Each structure stands twice: as C-alpha cells, then as structure tokens.
Amino acid sequence: xxxxxxxxxxxxxxxxxxxxxxxxxxxxxxxxxxxxxxxxxxxxxxxxxxxxxxxxxxxxxxxxxxxxxxxxxxxxxxxxxxxxxxxxxxxxxxxxxxxxxxxxxxxxxxxxxxxxxx
Numbered sequence: 001x002x003x004x005x006x007x008x009x010x011x012x013x014x015x016x017x018x019x020x021x022x023x024x025x026x027x028x029x030x031x032x033x034x035x036x037x038x039x040x041x042x043x044x045x046x047x048x049x050x051x052x053x054x055x056x057x058x059x060x061x062x063x064x065x066x067x068x069x070x071x072x073x074x075x076x077x078x079x080x081x082x083x084x085x086x087x088x089x090x091x092x093x094x095x096x097x098x099x100x101x102x103x104x105x106x107x108x109x110x111x112x113x114x115x116x117x118x
Contacts, residue, residue, distance in 0.1 A: 009075040016055040022048075024064060042066045050074075054082030061091035 020026070024041035031038045044067040048057045051071030061069040069091075073079050 006074065010077065014052050014075065014078065016053045018056045018059060022056060023060060024067065044068070046070070048072070051082060052078045054085050058082070058086055058089055058091050061086075062089060065091075 024044040024046060028038045028041050028044075042064055044064060046057070046060065046067060046069045048069070048071040051057050051073050052075070054071055057069050057071040061067070071082060073082070
C-alpha cells in the first residue's frame, strides 16, 4: 500500500456504517437455502476486515454475546475509536490492529474452514 493511501486512512475518517445484511442469522439462512451446513448464529466466528470504528461489528457482538467477533482496519484512529466503543458497550468484540498484520489466507488459522454463517 502506498504511503499516500495509508496517510489518507490515518487522517480522514471513513464513514461508519451498519450493514444489516451482515448479521450472522441472515447469512446462516442464505447458506441453509443454498444447501450448506452452518453453525447456529449464537456460535459464530466473525471477522470483519475494514471494521472502521466498529459501528457494524459491535452491535452484532451485543446481539450475539456467545459468538466471537474480531475486527481489523488500516486506520489507527478508527481502531482506537472501535476499542473505546467496545469497552463502553461491554461487548465481546475483539478489535485488532492494522489489516496489514493479517497476512495471507494460508497464514490465518482456520481460514480454510471459513463458511457462511460463521
């Protein structure tokens, strides 16, 4: 990633949005309709790449407290905001650092088993 793009992420806030279609219950229904096996939404493992300030991920963590939520983002200020919001809401959301630290799919434990609905 170029330094200019990284600087933009650090200095300009990306609009925080909620995406209702990312709810584990909805993705599980879609997967079931497609004939796939899924785990119950209350036992999901959700990774949100590009979580910004956490306004999509944290409400999901509140709704599904037994699930595991991890969010990553390139923006240090956005990650800090997400961490603070997560602490205030007492959610189980695990807000991690920069997306560059994620690595490749081959390096991510469990990435080969990723499936809709967690």
